[in-house]
Amino acid sequence: MSRNLQFKDFLLLMLIVALSTLSFVKKARAIPSFSRQTGLSCDVCHTVFPHLTPFGRDFKLHGYTYDYSKLIKFSRNQYKQQASEEGFLPNLAVNQIPMLSLRVKSQYSHMKGGSNVPSATHFNWVKGSSLYFAGEIAPDIGTFTELTGINDQGGSLTLGGFDLALVGPNEKLGPYNLTFGLRGEDMVGFSDPTNSVGNWGALLHGFSGGISSRNRFFEAFAPSPLEGGEIYAMLGGFTHGGLYAAFGLYHPTSGQVGKTSPTYVALTDPGSASATFDGTSNVDEYGRLAYFFPGFDHIYTEIGTFGYFGHENITASEAPGNGEYSDAVREYGLDGQLQYIDSHNLFEIFASFIHDRNGSFYGHDIYNGQLINGSAVAANNFSINADYYYNRTYGIYAKYTYQHSSELKDLNVSGEAVGLSWYPYQNVNLRLEEDVYNKDNPDVAATGGSASDYDTTRVMLQYAF
Template sequence: MQKRRNKLNIGGQWPLLALLMILMVGIIPKANAIPAFSRQVNMPCTSCHVGGYGPQLTPFGRQFKLTGYTMKSGSSGVTPKVSLELVESFTHTQKDQAGGAAPGFGSNNNWEFQTAGVYLAGAISDHLGMLMQVSYSENGHRVEWDMTDIRYARQAKFGSHSAVWGITLNNNPTISDLYNTGAAWQYPYFGPDLAPGSVATPIVNGGLMNGVLGLTAYTQIDGKLYFEGGLYKFPSKSFIDHVNGMYPGRLDIPAPYLRAAYQASLGSASNLEVGALFFEPRLIPMSSMGMSTQSDNYKDYGVDASYEWFGGTKHAITVQGQYVHEKQTLNNSFAVGASSNLHNRLNSFNINANYWYESTYGATLGAFTTNGSRDAMLYSAASSNDSPNTSGGSMELNWVPFGKGNSWAQPYANLRVGLQYTFYTKFNGTSSHASDNNTLYLYFQTYLF
């Protein structure tokens, strides 16, 4: 299933660029042409990331995120730092898309300058750090506010126990998660935006990404128990317009987010994590503002697990899975005729297994399924039988020639080449012609500076 980013073509790109320049000038006296986190800790990308690229984190990478991106080596220089991401991609679907894959693109076999991302990342002080991204896409020619995670973290001891605790300000539920099993970091880690996608997914799986601001507190006790909880709300529409973010409406009340996980070390080479989450937004859709003041209420319950095994420097195996059950009470949509049902349900399940050899050659297998209530008003435009049910799988091969400790131009140049194939056994409620949406996707992802 494709990795989707919600992008709106809202006017006013220059205020966003001005904001980025202010951040760069005000926080960084001198732009250092190096990958931000790698140079800050004076280690290659493979220290934090499985396969040398994110978002899967090694135990060290989890600790780096947990402590607020503040770990530094003595020679790391001024932080935060700026890095640049460039992605060129090719997308082929089994059947041509009528009218073109997107404005300005053909019906099939499209090359795209998919992303140019500027990152501002690293330690601000001994206990405060950040990860912020601004992106441009050829699809729509948009500059937009992308990911933001600003953290304050401290360590504490009580009796024979130790803990790390912190506070994070972020713009996407699950982006702050330590184990990266949520939708913000879920496989496929990078995917096409010029291919068809499923009509529905639980709201915690990206429905409010890049449009909300959340303040959550977290702690990990004895390196095992992890808890996080907080509230999300929409900033003003004026702010969202200035940063080209997503504004689907407004929340009736701040939305609570809860997360718990347990991590166990299985010897020196492997670890296991199991966890759960809860998210409850009450959304008044922008499309119906002025028509109804009632809210569409969502309750998302999720469980997840992840496993990592490292065979020295040569081999790495990871497995991740997440299941989310969503209960919907669509007071607003039902009242204005946008939904046929007052109560709906939606379920999603994703699982993937990944193998890397010498952090250079990678292979991933994934499977996904979404199913839920039929609703003639919600799904009729994209589904022949008013159903959101979609299922299938994906395969991906990766080559990472640069980004390791002994790589050419390390750490200035990092490259990942990916060849991904996604197939559908059911697409938006029907098995008939589901394979028309099968997608072959080739991408070249580069990090510079």
């Protein structure tokens, strides 16, 4: 596709945005399944998607079920009465409202390029998409399941995220509410009430602030899908002060039909560039503790810590000897969040610091041209995101990330992203973003040039139905 044609597509995208804003109505019911099932508008749970309000955190904590909340019960009863009077739905019930939602993202991007790196312009009508199966299955069981991967580059449908919740009965411990339950999921911390993705963007190859996802630096596979579960409990709440704790067990899986070709961020067999890995054994542990301060003057804050402890045995099909290596991963982190939410103004800050250490790393450091043969490798990552919105409609956001390893130079990346964001409706978002790289060793090592050659301008349009 030529650049001129791509630019015409970009102009067509902007025309569609303009026409869409004329065709939507504020009370449209074509919004995601949680809103359709609860009768509440999206901004009750979200500040701006996907960030959560205190009420949204509580909804997630209760496993996407309804009976715990007086507000949801009242809204559903009001909606049932309105439906009965207007005749558009006889009832608002779980089995009568589809638990399906669809999100589609279109994107135009232009990479700056340089003397050794050609500039690149891309337009994708379907850069990414997600199909969500989400909501209450039974009074104490709920789910949030994302299927993703369908795009106009030939992607196939895959499981993006899975959270199945079994929530215990509401209890009291002295004057405090006690909420507890069990979660089954395929991503560490996916069910955590603080874990909503940072500001949109592709800066730093997808690394962003928030809870650890394990799919970061050192895995037996790149990336490393997981299967496991957590037990969790919350004493108190998100507006009057509360303590959240979780403990999980996870088992990494290849996600590649049992075989994964090694890359510079995955284990490789020393002396054999063609080695593939057959599987892992043992189980990893995860722990999480977070405190939510009592809200005051529309301000809500959180501070937390977490740790991931991996100790698999990795079996390589072409490895010498018994073909097993120890993958002693240790990951520790601190995170904090602050939100100011009033009737017109929204201000948010999300920050995290994560230290990763692999006690026995086998891999190729492309940037240095060296093979790391079983020595320890560590890395630190600091990320901070901030955004401001007026009337939850007009926004500006910024992000900074710094990532460094003394032993594995391929991991060294730092840069900023700044952007403008517009929500003409709660389920439609248009963004303009500029990514600026101070250091970009992975790309520089692979293709040459300098970090600034990979600076990128993006325009994104996202719909959720």
